[in-house]
Structure formats: C-alpha cells, structure tokens
Amino acid sequence: MKLKMNRRSVLKTLVSSAVSAAFLRPGGNASAHDFSGYETNRGVLVDLSRCIGCRSCEAACNREQGLPAPHIAFDDQSVFEQEHSRRPDQNAYTVVNKYDSLLWEHPLFRKIQCNHCLEPACLTACFVNAYTKTPEGAVVYNADVCVGCRTCMIACPFSIPAFRYDSAFSPRIMKCIFCYDTRLSKGRPPACVEACPMEALTFGNRQELLSIARKRMRREPHRYVDYIYGEHEAGGTSWLYISPVPFAKAGFDMEVPKQPILNFVKDFLAMVPMVLTIWPGLFAGIFLLCRRRGSVAGTGESQESKISGEIIDESHGE
Amino acid sequence: MQHSNLRGYIILLGAAGVLGFPVVFQSAAAAVQPPKEVRIDILEDRYGPVLFDHELHDGYASCVECHHHVAGAPPSDPVCLPCHKEGRDLAEIGCRRCHAVDRYAAIDTDKAGRTMVYHDDTPGLIGAYHLNCISCHQVIGTGPTGCEACHEKHR
Numbered sequence A: 001m002k003l004k005m006n007r008r009s010v011l012k013t014l015v016s017s018a019v020s021a022a023f024l025r026p027g028g029n030a031s032a033h034d035f036s037g038y039e040t041n042r043g044v045l046v047d048l049s050r051c052i053g054c055r056s057c058e059a060a061c062n063r064e065q066g067l068p069a070p071h072i073a074f075d076d077q078s079v080f081e082q083e084h085s086r087r088p089d090q091n092a093y094t095v096v097n098k099y100d101s102l103l104w105e106h107p108l109f110r111k112i113q114c115n116h117c118l119e120p121a122c123l124t125a126c127f128v129n130a131y132t133k134t135p136e137g138a139v140v141y142n143a144d145v146c147v148g149c150r151t152c153m154i155a156c157p158f159s160i161p162a163f164r165y166d167s168a169f170s171p172r173i174m175k176c177i178f179c180y181d182t183r184l185s186k187g188r189p190p191a192c193v194e195a196c197p198m199e200a201l202t203f204g205n206r207q208e209l210l211s212i213a214r215k216r217m218r219r220e221p222h223r224y225v226d227y228i229y230g231e232h233e234a235g236g237t238s239w240l241y242i243s244p245v246p247f248a249k250a251g252f253d254m255e256v257p258k259q260p261i262l263n264f265v266k267d268f269l270a271m272v273p274m275v276l277t278i279w280p281g282l283f284a285g286i287f288l289l290c291r292r293r294g295s296v297a298g299t300g301e302s303q304e305s306k307i308s309g310e311i312i313d314e315s316h317g318e
Numbered sequence B: 001m002q003h004s005n006l007r008g009y010i011i012l013l014g015a016a017g018v019l020g021f022p023v024v025f026q027s028a029a030a031a032v033q034p035p036k037e038v039r040i041d042i043l044e045d046r047y048g049p050v051l052f053d054h055e056l057h058d059g060y061a062s063c064v065e066c067h068h069h070v071a072g073a074p075p076s077d078p079v080c081l082p083c084h085k086e087g088r089d090l091a092e093i094g095c096r097r098c099h100a101v102d103r104y105a106a107i108d109t110d111k112a113g114r115t116m117v118y119h120d121d122t123p124g125l126i127g128a129y130h131l132n133c134i135s136c137h138q139v140i141g142t143g144p145t146g147c148e149a150c151h152e153k154h155r
C-alpha cells in the first residue's frame, strides 16, 4: 500500500505519539473497552455489494439538510470519473465514491459520512462540549458554543468534520448529524436510508444490525468478506459496513485503531488543566526573560515596572 | 384496454393484500393469467412510468426466481421455507404480501429488536424490486442497470 501522508495525519501522529509517550502507562487503561454503546443506539448497515452508485442518498441528504446545490448534479454519474476520492465537506455531509475491483462482478460504490462513533473522538476532543452523543446514537453538534478551534477535525479518525469558512465570526463545523432533529429523534431513519432504492442502507438498532450483517454473510458467504467494518473500529461505530472485497480495496482506512480514540484523547485531555495552568505562566516567564535580556543594557530604572507598563500598553493597543 | 385490466388486477391484489384476504389462485396458473406488462407509476411526478415487460421476462427466468414461489407451492427460499411450508400465505404471489410498502413504518421500527426475529431483514417493496431487477441484470450482463433506463426523466 502506498504511504499517504497529509498534514492532518502528520498532526495526528505527532499529537498521539507525544501524548502516548508522555502519558500512556504500559498495560493500563483497559476500562473504556467495555462500553458497547447505548442500548438504544441506532445505526445503519451499509452493504457495498448492493450499492449501485445512484447518488439518491446524496440528493436526499442535500435536500433534508438544506445544503447548497452541488456543482455536479446528483443524477450525473460522470462525477465518478471526474472526481476520485471525494470527501464530505461543508457543502455535502455525504458523498459516494466508485472503486473498480476485479474481485467483484460490478464496480463498487461506497458512501462516506460521519460514522457516529460509540465513543466519538470529536466529542472527547472538544473542550467546550459542542458535541453531544444522543441516546439514539447520533453525534450532534452545537454551533452556538463552538469556538472554531478545529480540534475535532484532527481528532476524528475518519476525517469527517469539515469547517465552513464563509464567516470568520461564526465558526461552524459541518458534518452529518444522522438527521437527528428532523428524523432520528422521531424514530425515523435518516433521509439517505429512505431514499436508497437498493436498500444498500439498512436502518435499525446497532446490535440487531450486527446480527443481520452476520446472517447475510452466513447465507451468502461468496458475497462478503468475513468482516464488519465499524464493529470495532475506533471502539465501534453506529454505521457498519459489509463488503464483497477486502475493505482496503474500497477505500476504507484499516489503520484506524480498534479501541476508542477516547483512550488516547482522555490522556490528552488530562493535559488540558496543566496546559491552562502551567503554560500561561511558562510562556509569560519566557516572554519576560526575552524582554529583559533586550533591555538590560538600557536605562537603569526598574525593569519590573517598565515591563508591566509595556504589557499594559500592548493590550491597550489591541 | 390491456392497461386498465391490469390496473384492476394490481389494485385487487393490493387491496386484498392490505385487507389480509388471500387472493386464491385456484388450480394454480389456470385461474388467473399472468399480466403481459406491469405499469409502475408511483413516481409519476418525477419520472415516466416504468413499464415492466412481464411476458418478456417469462422467457428469461422461471416464476420462482423472482416470486420465490408459485401460487399454492412452498417458497424456494430456504430462509422462508421452515415456517411457510403451508398455509394461506402460499396462495398469494403479490410482492407486497411480504415486502412492506413502507419499509420503516414506525410500527416496525418500534418492534425492532424484539419481535422481528425472523423478519428482520426482509427488504421493503422498493428494495425488493431494485435488488431483484438490477442484481440479476448485473449478473447476466443484459437488461438495464442504470436509473434512467427504467425511470425515464420528464424532459
């Protein structure tokens, strides 16, 4: 496999390796493994062998969430040739990509959206609690408290949250919310599921979906590889996938850890109080030191008063 | 006209299904002639009607390949067979007898996980059509697989 590195993955690696080097105790933190989600956690089972790439799900999502018109119309299949490896972004909470595989009788398509993790890294990483995991399983976001720091974008193992740049003063993360307000909270499936003509998307309780997935595999073993993506990835996700070809061949990231990102992030979070208390003092100290060095050779008057005067001046100037 | 007869037939089947009356096919195929063409126009606000050539498909596939069973006979699907070997369900070959028109009706989603032990993965009517048609076309390499080959867009 090709080694792909982008800024996000470099950052992620840096953060997690620094954090784990500093804080992970060997053999420790097994506790979070036991959590298998709310009992009421709904989910969607995506069957890649069924998807025909009609993009009805994309169109339904666009309509339901009032998103801007796409630049390539939803009924235009040429999008698969024009743009490979599309990602959800601020204008589309879900996209479908095409994967040609010699291992299967027809081209494969895969829908991408937020997986609504059982223990969402985005939620854990957000220090103003802009994210909520609802008992139905949706991971929803509150723009009112978001400060736009974009830590969630780095934390998400599936690179899902996108940032809307059009207004610098009202930061907004854009991502699939499982149609929570309009549908899921009322017991209805998300718009994409209802629109899918192939029932490539099956809505239900996560536990039940796992058993449906296993049943399909047992009934038609030639049709599926023996793996359910999302059963354990990132500690388990509400959206689950079954596929006729190895998942890596359909663009799935097999490097996603099998334990909740929480296990890394919570150690990172333990750092936050330290960051808040020690770092300001530390940096102020360094700052003062630098200033001092610069002006020691100057006048003989009290350094202390001069420096604090300058600082006040600067803050006035802002 | 052919179509109105056919419509009547479909409505009869549908109504009977909804009301829970089995449509009895006496001495199997002799009583009711299978339709030559089926017209599906539920999406007529957006697309032209789908005209399914039932007669043409008669040559491609045996009845049970799509219907899972013929009237009066047990189903060929090993998943259905254990429970539905006999009984009045066998008289009915209309799709919606088993494939729900509203796949995620609240009544079903509420029941999910408790009583739907055996019927937890039965595709809805729309899913059943598309899965049956497209999957077969893909495998045999002929017949429409794209959307607009069946759902002609209004121009």
Ligand code: SF4
Residues within 6 Å of the ligand: A114, A115, A116, A117, A120, A121, A122, A123, A139, A155, A156, A157, A158, A159, A160, A161, A175
């Ligand atoms: S997939 Fe990413 S954005 Fe969605 S719940 Fe998981 S961590 Fe959060």
Ligand code: SF4
Residues within 6 Å of the ligand: A050, A051, A052, A053, A054, A055, A056, A057, A058, A096, A109, A111, A195, A196, A197, A198, A199, A200, A201
């Ligand atoms: S609506 Fe269903 S079949 Fe169509 S692209 Fe989406 S998942 Fe695939």
